[in-house]
Amino acid sequence: MRFGSRDVDLTTPKIMGILNVTPDSFSDGGRYAARDAALAHAERMVQDGATFIDVGGESTRPGAQPVTLQEELDRVMPVIEKLAATVSAVISIDTSKPQVMRAAVAAGASLINDVYALQAPHALATAAELAVPVCLMHMRGEPRTMQHDPHYDDVVREVRDFLGARAAAAIRAGIAPAHVIVDPGFGFGKTVAHNAALLRGLPALAELGFPVLVGLSRKSIIGALTGASVQERLPGSLALAALAVWEGAAIVRTHDVAATVQAVRVAHAMR
């Protein structure tokens, strides 16, 4: 798949490093220190083997509150501008706001990662006009409430139908089929059983004909199964990354790049 001037071969799984630019991420020394810490972290993730750096200024954790457009731009833009000049990785913008998509792509981002699958007003048309690849993710509800007793009759079929419908809407809006990536949205309005069914169901999602991205790193499914705190979830994250690659995931989104590169490489080779 082509991301700006870079061709990425998604027939072998690739790693997306997470760069959250939210106040709780790099906040101890003020805005400039936070930006420098974020940039140093991104450079480290690229050295460790990340093909993508996913920059996000609005938390999507369960219970998270939305941020204003200006606050999101103030958080992500200085980082994207600097990253575009310094790192070789593909810069991804994690946003659902068309204005942020536009500013980020103008500054050098070449992937839009939207957990709302381009459902915000004008998001489809903006992404089509920007002509970069998009990742369309499934979420039931919204971050503030999504873990309040989610229910599905058949989670794999419902997520596959949603992603198929959003991909079709994207293509109708003018996004190239070769620019579509889909993501089941692990943890976004799903119980442990739903997440497990989706992990086993990744081959059914891949049948849509688009590369599948997964984000399982440090998610609450690991805490629910093991009691591990967020900081203790690397082993569980690696197990899930390996299983996802075994089931056909093309891109793995992670906080822990070096360890995930190794787990994914081994899982892919064994597969």
Ligand code: 9MG
């Ligand atoms: C922003 N974000 C948080 N979790 C995510 C996931 O699982 N997938 C994608 N595409 N984005 C995510």
